[in-house]
Amino acid sequence: MIYELNHVGGPVRDLEASLAFYGGLGAEVVDRLFMAGPRVNRVHIQLVTGLVELLHREEPDPEATYGLNHIGFMTDDLDGDYARLTALGYAEISSPRVAGSGQGRLAFLSDPNGVRVELLQRSEQFRVAPITTGPARAFAHIAIAAPDRDAAIDFYGTHLGMERVADDTFRLGADALKLVPAPATPIAHLALATADPGPAAGDPDGNQVQFVPA
Missing domain, CATH: 3.10.180.10 (2,3-Dihydroxybiphenyl 1,2-Dioxygenase, domain 1)
Structure with a gap:
């Protein structure tokens, strides 16, 4: 069952610039991890209750596009929910696999308007109590x-x-x-x-x- 709208995320060109921008809005870093395989820094920031996932490659890719590009949902049955949604005709992007972070498993599909939707099954919880120190x-x-x-x-x-x-x-x-x-x-x-x-x-x-x- 899909039970939570978990985050919005995407690749960033300059991680420190992004952190400074969102920090000015009151965001706080709630999780930071380096994924050695793809050599990507993954940072989750939280704005009040909302999680934003920032992904930054150590080696810039001249072909890369930057900006928020997906929304993530938590599920307690990744394989079942992915099979159910793709059987309904929603386009497959990547089938269930171990996450690059090593934290649980994930899959991607497309909603009917082409928005990338990530399904996540993991035990880690990055969201903290609502952050209300900013504006x-x-x-x-x-x-x-x-x-x-x-x-x-x-x-x-x-x-x-x-x-x-x-x-x-x-x-x-x-x-x-x-x-x-x-x-x-x-x-x-x-x-x-x-x-x-x-x-x-x-x-x-x-x-x-x-x-x-x-």
Whole structure:
């Protein structure tokens, strides 16, 4: 069973610049690991309740693209959930395998609008109690591309078991996804609820962070 919206993540060009940007929003590092095989630093930061996974290669790849590129869900039955979703016709990206970190197993598939979805089965828990020392009062949502809104509703609401808490918003665990009709990228933006919302900001890799009323 899929039981938690766990994180949003992707590769970053400059890890220290990304950490400085999100640290200015109140994020704290809750997990840091070096994966020796691919020579990648994996860092989880937490914004209030939301986990963001930053992946940084030691050796730059000139062909690489940077920015948030997937959303991750926790499951207690990786093989069963992956088989169920791919049998329904959702596109396979990578079948269940041991994670590069050595922490549990993972698989990737595509939602009906091309958003990369990671399924994770592991015992490690990186999320800590809500972090409220920064300006954000809540991790409002992760906005994802959903030009085919009905298909996205079926995928997230019916097949992933997320609770529909608004017309375009689904929750599973502490955090929420918001469906956006036609953004420029699959991960449209992150939204933080603050007491004094200001203009949106772009992180060092061009990911958008929006601020909404708390």
